[in-house]
Amino acid sequence: MYKKILVPVDLTHADRLEKALQTAADLSIHYGAPICYVGVTPEAPSPVARNPAEFAQKLEAFGQAQAARHGVTATTKSYSATDPAIDINKTLRKAVEEAGADLVVMASHVPNVTDYIWPSHGGWVAEHSEASVFVVR
Amino acid sequence: MSDQNDNEAEEDTEAVPAPEGDSDIIDTDYEIGQDNVEPKxxxxxxxxxxxxxxxxxxxxxxxxxxxxxxxxxxEPLFEGLRGFLTTNFDWFFLIAGNIFVLVCLGILVSPLGKVRIGGQDATPDYGYPGWFAMLFAAGMGIGLMFFGVLEPVYYFGTPWGDQPLMHQIGIVDGEVADPATVEAARAMAMAATIYHWGLHPWAIYAIVALSLALFAYNKGLPLTVRSMFYPIFGEKVWGPVGHVIDILAVFATLFGLATSLGLGAQQASAGIGYVFNIEAIDADNVYASVILIGIITLMALVSVLRGLDGGVKRLSEFNMILAALLLLFVIFVGPTATLLSSYFGNLWAYLTEMAALSNPVGREDDGFRQGWTAFYWAWWISWSPFVGMFIARVSRGRTVREFITCVLLIPTVISALWMTAFGGTAIDQVVTMAEESAVFGYVIAEYNDTLSLFGMLSDLPFAAITSTIAIILVIVFFVTSSDSGSLVIDTITAGGKINAPVSQRVFWVIFEGLVAAALLLGGGLAALQAAAVSTGLPFAIVLLVACVALVMGLMREPRE
Structure with missing residues (x-):
């Protein structure tokens, strides 16, 4: 049913992603669809990496570790943005298109009043891309 | 403790890769965000x-x-402080300004100019139009609107002893002087104005921007002001020394921004009252200005939520087009031939008078040197962490030579053109129409600085349209400054993280508006200006140290 699963990961908070990662892996095995782990990094140094090249390395290591652990086929793709806090939605849409993904599995934050001002990333991606979106609470 | 060292040793075995092509990555154990707290x-x-x-x-x-x-x-306290600083430290500001220009020009012509920001193979994030638009919108948009007419006419014709180098003015006993005196006074007025808006301010910005960009994009340090000082303080820069530098930068940005926001709000409300003939609204009506600050803060809020590309960049481009239209209008409807022929003359006067104007000692023009030059230098310096950091953020992928050409030389030439058009037209109106001209009334006969630009426009055709455009320009420059300023303060106070939660930016936008409003209510413009000057002095010292660190940092970079 699904050809490729896109999993956005925030390497700063990788510990909070466990449930989403497990869900993605299970779906990947069930449908035989490879996973593409996607990360968005600022071009300026961040807590995760000093530059986009280092971020790409770390993301690849993360992807390989996940693939080995869950026994899935996985690739990684890193994107850099000048203002990632805002540009993350558009970057994810681009990632969905470029990876040819038809399912996005992502972790959600706890909804709160600020959602009225800046809506969740999952909702935005569902609205603006062709893929199905699975938001893991 | 031993655990931690083991971890570090493990991490050290895998070196940080170069960003794009070779660069000199600084090997520090500091992790960005390690001193951060996450309160809810x-x-x-x-x-x-x-x-x-x-x-x-x-x-x-x-x-x-x-x-x-x-x-x-x-108010008297701040005015006293400003008087004290600009009277006693004018020589220091002037010397510092000259050093910044010389360091920039030195780097431009030296082999260090071949270093590329972001690594040898990096490509620019922004094309030239967007980049230039953001340089001006952050750097001096509001100032150009406020002083474009005021400053040249002030030097040309006001008898209060502030003329540059004690040069003779073009108005004698309320009458226009003889043609030779007028021409000499005009040339000196333009040279002095361009001096304040030319190489010196942009050199200050360039030093800060280049240092920040170099240490973040090439060396992998957090994008915050303290990183510039790594070559000098080493690891100590992450401790109290660095805290002091960053806190100073936040103050300088906030107060410097508040000065400009205050100026902008006063000019905009004066303009609105003038154009739409509402007597109750003028520059002295602080409530009108405060309401305007509220509206503009709201607009900045929307812009900040749209991010760098969707907010500041779009607005800056919009304003650049509008400003270019206004500039072309003034050039073609004003005394076109005079303006075009005087442009190169003004640049030449600027270059030939620069030595005398920038000489820090043995001068008698206290009103000009202390009241104007020292004030400006302190103001640019107090604004430099903000503008510098913003320029740094959008300049990845440029070579140092390209960077200095585009941040120092081209803006100087454009500022000179702006001043020639606006100041030149205004002086021409004063000379040909004498006291009949509105500018004469607002600058020379009575001092009503916020109306000077609108006065000049009112003696040209389509005044209602052009004045409205001018008001929009002031307001949008105000919005872009407030927006980019809060991005910068947010990054500094988040320890160099540029992807901190968006709600923090919102906090700073609102906070800036509150500070500007409070200072406007508390002591008017004098309080704002004095606050800016006070942060300018300590930061001038910080920047002189930064020049040394910048050259040291550049020398370790690979060149093409």
Whole structure:
């Protein structure tokens, strides 16, 4: 049913992603669809990496570790943005298109009043891309 | 402790890769965000640098409350402080300004110019139009609107002893002087104005921007002001020394921004009252200005939520087009032939008078040197962490030579063109129409600085349209400054993280508006200006040290 699963990961908070990662892996095995782990990094140094090249390395290591652990086929793709806090939605849409993904599995934050001002990333991606979106609470 | 060392040893075995092509990565154990705390206030999750956010927040709040509580005492206090600093330290500001220009020009012509920001193979994030638009919108948009007419006419014709180098003015006993005197006074007025808006301010910005960009994009240090000082302080830069530098930068940005926001709001409300003939609204009506600050803060809020590309960049481009149209209008409807022929003459006068104008000692023009030049230098310096950091953020992928050409030389040429068009037209109106001209009334006969630009436009055709455009320009420059300023303050107070929660930016946008409003109510423009000058002095010292660090940092970079 699904050809490729896109999993956005925030390497700063990788510990909070466990449930989403497990869900993605299970779906990947069930449908035989490879996973593409996607990360968005600022071009300026961040807590995760000093530059986009280092971020790409770390993301690849993360992807390989996940693939080995869950026994899935996985690739990684890193994107850099000048203002990632805002540009993350558009970057994810681009990632969905470029990876040819038809399912996005992502972790959600706890909804709160600020959602009225800046809506969740999952909702935005569902609205603006062709893929199905699975938001893991 | 031993555990931690083991971890570090493990991490060290895998070196940080170069960004794009070769660069000199600094090997530090400091991790960005390691001193950050993540308090949750209501629905807002914050992620801020521990001492920097708290100390700057508390001191700024205390400052605003004190200003509000002791309104009548605060204004003379600030005015005294400003008088003291610009009278006693004018020589220091002038020398520092000259050093910044020389360091920039030195780097431009030396082999260090071949270093590329972001590594040898990096490509620019922004094309030239967007980049230039953002340089001007952050750097001096509001100032160009406020001083474009005022400053040249002031030097040309006001008899209060502020003329540059004690040069003769073009108005004698309320009458236009003989043609030779007028021509000499005009040339000196333009040279002095371009001096204040030319190489010196942009050199100050360039030094800060280049240092920040180099240490973040090439060397992998957090995008915050303290990183510039790594070559000098080493690992100590992450401790109290660095906290002080960053806190100073936050103050300088906030107060410098507040000065400009105050100027912009006063000019816009004066303009609105003037254009739409509403007597109750003028520059002295602080309530009108405060309401305007509120509206503009709201617009900045929307812009900040749209991010760098969707907010500041779009608005800057919009304003650049509008400003270019206004500039072309003034050139073609004003005295076109005179303006075009005097442009190169003005640049030449600027270059030939520069030595005398920038000489820090043995001068008698106290009103000009202390009241104008020293004030400007302190103002540019206080604004440099903000503008510099913003320029740094959008300049990745440029070579150092390209960077200095585009941040120092081209803006100087454009500022000179702006001043020639606006100031030249205004002086021409004063000379041909004498006291009949509106500018004469607002600058020379009575001093009504916020109306000077609108006065000049009112003696040209389509005044209602062009004045409305001018008001829009002021307001949008105001919005872009407030927006980019809060991005910068947020990054500094988050310890160099540029992807901190968006709610923090919202906090700073609102906070800036509050500070500008409070200072405007508490002591008018004098309080704002004095606050900016006060942060300019310590930061001038910081910047001189930064020049050394910048050259040291550049020398370790690979060149093409």
């Amino acid at each position: 206030i209501g629905p807002f999750q914050l992620d801020v640098h521990n001492p920097v956010f708290l100390v700057s927040g508390i001191v700024v709040v205390a400052f605003v409350i004190l200003t509000l509580a002791f309104q009548s005492q605060v």
